[in-house]
Amino acid sequence: MKKLSYLFFVSAAVIALAAFRPVAGKLVSRNAHISFFSHTSLEDITANNYKVVSTLETSTGDVVFSVPMQSFEFEKALMQEHYNSKDFLNTKAFPKAKFEGKISNISTVNFSQDGTYAVDVNGNMTIKETTKPVIAKGTVTIKEGKVNATTKFNLVLADYEVAFKKGKPSTNIAKEIEITVHADYLPE
């Protein structure tokens, strides 16, 4: 009987430890949302993507986003076709975009305590064949063991050789677009 109760206490302790284990190490997000917003006096354009995969290494601050480009959805079908086409994002040849970077002040984030932490992100964005540096401010929120990250930054389309020289796209699409990112992370 004594043995049995000992076993019970040990297993209870193990379960309790596992349940209250602080989030640490590599976190993975398979539930994220990236949107982009383009504003001109003629038209506002938004596109949404819910199929982004991201990782966040809590010890080093390394952060990676992989973005399936054909998953961006526009309100208008024609716009979506233009966006995917060879002249613009050429998503058949380049089905994914990637951001690879670091949260430089990751040490200020206490992953075992609920709170909202302001973070600085810097890294490289690869769209089509072009890689350019990106610097952004973001927020990491820890709530009941769940980790959420958000950021907002601007991209200059011409930097990635996405140029609209003539016609409607050149007047209706902003030269600089706003990217918004939300990602929910779980331990791997």
Place this chain on the structure above:
Amino acid sequence: MTKKKLLKIGLIVFVVGLIAAVSLVMYMFNKPHQNVQDAAVDFTTSATDLVAEYLSEPEKANEKYLDEEGNSKIMAVTGKVNSITKDMNNQWVVLLKEEDDKAGVSCTFSAATNSSAEKLFVGQTVTIKGVIRSGAAYDEDLELYENVIIEKCDVLK
């Protein structure tokens, strides 16, 4: 034919032409999105085979399945339900993946089809129809296998 009559015919032709041109432009501009569930299935396969195809020859698979304007192939994929989760757009995401496979097929449902995903359970073998968006691959930066993505899904009867 009098000059007046000729002018009248000319005017009618011009107006009809103009209406046709404006309607065509309006149609092009406002044309509906590809209706995935009404479209015919292009490829019938299993989650295991589709993943294997992408892992062995990704470029060939992209060439076969992806469309330049994003209206990529309509797939009917059979596999075992590994997980059922909800995305940030309140859409159900069903992962079809066999235990021994390195990656699976992630199937996103839509507001119109969410109810059929709710009837599924983990371990069940189903066939899901959807439009392919990207393939499976091992990503060295993520240090993870990425799943095949199909969207606008519904369970095939």
